[in-house]
Amino acid sequence: MQNDRQSFNMTIGHFRGNMQSTNGNWAVVTGASSGLGVEFAKILAARKINLVLTARSEAPMQKLASELISTHGIQVSVIASDLAKPGSATALRNRIDDQNIQPEILINNAGYGFSGSFQLQSVEALNTMLQLDIISLTELTHLFGERMKTAKRGHIMLVSSMAAHQPVPMLAAYSASKAYVLSLGEALHVEFAPDVNVTTLIPGLLNTGFAHAANYTAPKAALSSVIPTAEAAQIGIDAMFARKPSVIAGTMNKIMATMVPFVPRSTAAKIAFDMAKK
Ligand SMILES: NC(=O)c1ccc[n+]([C@@H]2O[C@H](COP(=O)([O-])OP(=O)(O)OC[C@H]3O[C@@H](n4cnc5c(N)ncnc54)[C@H](OP(=O)(O)O)[C@@H]3O)[C@@H](O)[C@H]2O)c1
Numbered sequence: 124m125q126n127d128r129q130s131f132n133m134t135i136g137h138f139r140g141n142m143q144s145t146n147g148n149w150a151v152v153t154g155a156s157s158g159l160g161v162e163f164a165k166i167l168a169a170r171k172i173n174l175v176l177t178a179r180s181e182a183p184m185q186k187l188a189s190e191l192i193s194t195h196g197i198q199v200s201v202i203a204s205d206l207a208k209p210g211s212a213t214a215l216r217n218r219i220d221d222q223n224i225q226p227e228i229l230i231n232n233a234g235y236g237f238s239g240s241f242q243l244q245s246v247e248a249l250n251t252m253l254q255l256d257i258i259s260l261t262e263l264t265h266l267f268g269e270r271m272k273t274a275k276r277g278h279i280m281l282v283s284s285m286a287a288h289q290p291v292p293m294l295a296a297y298s299a300s301k302a303y304v305l306s307l308g309e310a311l312h313v314e315f316a317p318d319v320n321v322t323t324l325i326p327g328l329l330n331t332g333f334a335h336a337a338n339y340t341a342p343k344a345a346l347s348s349v350i351p352t353a354e355a356a357q358i359g360i361d362a363m364f365a366r367k368p369s370v371i372a373g374t375m376n377k378i379m380a381t382m383v384p385f386v387p388r389s390t391a392a393k394i395a396f397d398m399a400k401k
Contacts, residue, residue: 149173149226151219153206153263154233156180158331159282161187162356163230173198175219175226178233179205200224206233207255212262227274228363229267231260232282236297238339238399249296256300261307268311268319275318280363281308285327285376288383292396297337305369312368323369324359327376342398348375 150167154160156178164174168191176184181203188199200222204215219226234256237244264279271277284301291298308323315321327348328341355372362370371377383391 149175149224150228150230151175151177151226151263151267152230152232153177153259154282155187156183158333159326159329159352159356159359160230160232162353163232163280163360164191165353166356166360167228167230168195168197168199171195171197172228173224175200175202175224177202177204177206177215179203206259206263207251209254209258212259212266215263216266225270225274226267227271227277229263229271229277229279230282231263231280233259234282234300235333236286236294236300236337236339238294238297238337240293241295244296252296253300256297257303260304264307264311264321268315268321271319272315277319278363279311279315279319279321280359281305281321281323282359283308283323283325283369285325285371285379287325288380289386289388289391289395291399292392293399294337294339309368320363320366322359322363322367324355324362325369325371325376325380326355326359327371327373327379329355342401344398348373348379 150172152160152164152167152174155164155176160178164176164187167174174191174197176188176199178184181201184201188201191197192199202215202218204211206212206215235252237248237252260281264281267277268279271279281304283305284298286294286298287301287305289298305323305325308321311321328345329352330349331352333339334341350373358370358372371380
């Protein structure tokens with residue numbers, strides 16, 4: 124938990140945004156050190172929403188915080204935290220409490236995958252991934268969702284993946300974890316309504332740090348579906364404020380998703396396996 128104690132809190136000025144569209148002064152963005160998380164933070168900052176940025180890597184978040192503070196005059200708190208550690212969600216919530224911040228928006232974005240043969244992935248590595256992708260995401264949703272329900276307002280976004288729609292051999296545990304996220308998000312969208320909104324973003328392949336972290340080489344056929352990361356983030360934020368249950372980012376991905384019900388899951392899994400081997 125050493126990292127957890129290395130908090131860096133940057134605040135300037137007073138909140139002065141127009142909050143009519145969100146009723147939210149503060150948003151927590153997990154996985155805010157790179158990729159989609161950075162884009163979420165930029166979009167929310169442009170709406171004058173104060174931010175808690177969290178991930179393990181503190182330096183990129185400090186840099187982002189400085190930019191957002193000077194560009195948008197918002198307040199930003201940077202909290203370095205490893206959400207793959209058991210208990211880290213509660214620890215993060217406690218540290219946000221210590222700063223008297225009551226978030227009205229939670230962007231559950233931090234996540235990564237392992238690609239490759241399931242049997243070659245160690246139990247420890249699988250546990251770490253599932254702790255981040257499933258357990259911490261669930262705990263944060265519970266911890267902040269509880270308070271949002273009491274306050275009768277708030278937005279929660281869960282970041283799933285196109286991999287949630289079908290079994291994906293060679294990304295087996297990751298795709299299963301994202302199926303969990305999608306199912307959880309769509310269930311809570313109904314359970315938390317009408318006061319608190321839960322939206323699940325379903326991105327396809329993006330050009331972020333994900334592929335490197337997953338040691339993943341995308342099948343060539345999937346490359347044409349890539350959209351800019353900022354565009355995917357904007358689609359997610361727009362859907363969240365429009366209180367949609369879920370949204371697929373990108374036209375190609377939407378088209379692919381329409382085919383899912385017509386292909387037997389066993390066939391889809393075999394096709395994905397064959398593509399992964401090429
Ligand atoms: N890129 C894609 O093709 C794609 C497609 C569909 C869905 N997604 C999903 O989109 C989300 C964002 O990923 P991305 O594409 O933006 O990839 P990314 O650039 O690798 O960003 C992942 C973020 O998660 C954080 N993270 C990783 N391990 C963590 C840990 N143990 N504790 C706390 N934070 C941790 C990383 O920060 P630190 O390393 O600094 O901790 C980073 O900020 C993920 O949930 C991913 O599964 C991505």
